Amino acid sequence: MYNLIGAGLIVIGGGVGLGQIGGKAMESIARQPEAAGKIQTAMIIIGALLEGLAFGALLLGK
Amino acid sequence: MNIASKYLSRIALLIILMSSFQGFSISRDREEQHPAGKGGQVDTKEEISDYIAHHLKESHDFHLYSYTNDVGDRKHIGFSLPVILWSSNGLVTFMSSEFHHDDAGHTIVERNGSKFTKLHSKIYELDEAATTVNLDEEHHPTNAHKVLDFSITKSVFGILLTGLLMFLGFNSLAKGYKKGAIPTGFGRLLEPLVIYVRDEIARPNIGEKKYRKFMPYLLTVFFFIWILNLLGLTPFGFNVTGQITITVCLALFTLVVYVSNGSKDFWAHTLWMPGVPKLLRPILAVLELVGFLLIKPFSLLVRLFANITAGHSVVMGIAALMILLKAKFGTAGATGISFLLTLFLMVIELLVAYLQAFIFTMLSALFIGMAVEEHEHH
Numbered sequence: 001m002y003n004l005i006g007a008g009l010i011v012i013g014g015g016v017g018l019g020q021i022g023g024k025a026m027e028s029i030a031r032q033p034e035a036a037g038k039i040q041t042a043m044i045i046i047g048a049l050l051e052g053l054a055f056g057a058l059l060l061g062k
Numbered sequence: 063m064n065i066a067s068k069y070l071s072r073i074a075l076l077i078i079l080m081s082s083f084q085g086f087s088i089s090r091d092r093e094e095q096h097p098a099g100k101g102g103q104v105d106t107k108e109e110i111s112d113y114i115a116h117h118l119k120e121s122h123d124f125h126l127y128s129y130t131n132d133v134g135d136r137k138h139i140g141f142s143l144p145v146i147l148w149s150s151n152g153l154v155t156f157m158s159s160e161f162h163h164d165d166a167g168h169t170i171v172e173r174n175g176s177k178f179t180k181l182h183s184k185i186y187e188l189d190e191a192a193t194t195v196n197l198d199e200e201h202h203p204t205n206a207h208k209v210l211d212f213s214i215t216k217s218v219f220g221i222l223l224t225g226l227l228m229f230l231g232f233n234s235l236a237k238g239y240k241k242g243a244i245p246t247g248f249g250r251l252l253e254p255l256v257i258y259v260r261d262e263i264a265r266p267n268i269g270e271k272k273y274r275k276f277m278p279y280l281l282t283v284f285f286f287i288w289i290l291n292l293l294g295l296t297p298f299g300f301n302v303t304g305q306i307t308i309t310v311c312l313a314l315f316t317l318v319v320y321v322s323n324g325s326k327d328f329w330a331h332t333l334w335m336p337g338v339p340k341l342l343r344p345i346l347a348v349l350e351l352v353g354f355l356l357i358k359p360f361s362l363l364v365r366l367f368a369n370i371t372a373g374h375s376v377v378m379g380i381a382a383l384m385i386l387l388k389a390k391f392g393t394a395g396a397t398g399i400s401f402l403l404t405l406f407l408m409v410i411e412l413l414v415a416y417l418q419a420f421i422f423t424m425l426s427a428l429f430i431g432m433a434v435e436e437h438e439h440h
Binding site for chain 2: 041044045048049051052053055056058059
């Protein structure tokens with residue numbers, strides 16, 4: 001039961017984080033479309049780091 | 063003549079593949095003895111989650127589908143793989159079809175005076191006097207012990223197949239360059255990918271001076287993970303990159319590569335950070351070491367493992383909707399719903415398969431780049 005609540009909290013946290021990353025990346029691409037490639041790569045790296053964190057927490061809570 | 067022999071060899075290969083295709087059967091009276099195991103038929107929620115858990119684990123044979131024939135026997139169709147064991151009586155080999163797709167310790171195989179049985183995807187050797195396996199409450203055998211298992215399991219087979227595919231593909235690409243600057247045939251597909259890894263992953267992260275040395279490693283890791291992820295989407299049910307042992311090994315390779323290639327500047331900055339109060343330096347050194355030796359490889363291995371495992375279980379869970387919705391929507395309706403949802407998820411999984419290979423390679427390159435970087439002293 002508790003680990004399910006924990007999993008929900010992790011997903012909320014990860015979702016907020018991913019939303020921030022994606023939203024900001026889109027804003028920057030709209031502002032500077034010529035830098036879209038670089039921004040995208042940086043976005044994916046940060047997203048991956050966040051994902052690693054969230055998955056690590058999910059795995060530990062299992 | 064040349065074309066004819068090419069086709070002949072292909073047909074021969076197909077025949078060899080087909081001949082290894084075989085059924086394992088479980089007779090009807092055995093079924094009645096063990097009504098709990100309905101020979102692989104899946105109906106209820108518990109059975110579905112059991113089935114998914116079973117798929118995510120390592121297996122000693124390929125299981126494609128099961129059916130009940132006219133006589134009432136349960137037939138399992140798939141490929142068997144070689145089992146190689148180091149038991150108390152030495153090396154033992156046999157084909158996994160001898161277990162008849164049994165995973166509950168009912169079938170006992172005798173070789174070299176030792177008795178073996180398969181229980182929850184693991185092979186146990188029975189003790190001298192024992193004839194059947196006794197299980198305790200947690201389903202662990204009480205009169206059998208584990209053996210050293212070097213079997214060509216499903217994952218090992220997947221790795222060998224990937225190795226073969228990579229060897230053939232890149233061999234043809236390399237040979238193509240001897241004829242001219244433009245590769246021909248299959249190599250034409252691979253060249254842009256190789257250049258992509260070089261220009262988008264290695265060069266920006268490792269640096270113009272040193273990236274060449276790490277290209278072989280990055281390319282191998284990228285294609286290894288990508289091909290294995292794609293194999294996982296075929297109906298053969300590979301789940302190689304979803305095995306934590308595989309991802310641990312891959313992360314350890316990256317760890318060894320960047321630790322062994324660390325520059326003098328890197329170690330100086332890790333162990334004795336300049337420009338920081340002396341009191342803080344040991345604390346920073348501990349933090350940096352834990353980060354570099356533990357957290358970075360851990361995040362690499364967990365990301366790949368969890369993504370592939372989650373993807374596989376979601377796809378299988380959605381496919382199982384077919385069974386759960388049968389009562390509400392009828393067979394055709396339930397199959398249609400489940401088919402469309404599974405199709406949608408499979409397309410996402412195609413993207414994930416590529417993305418995970420890309421991220422693993424990208425982060426490996428990033429970590430290597432951090433380690434080999436040399437700072438300019440002013």
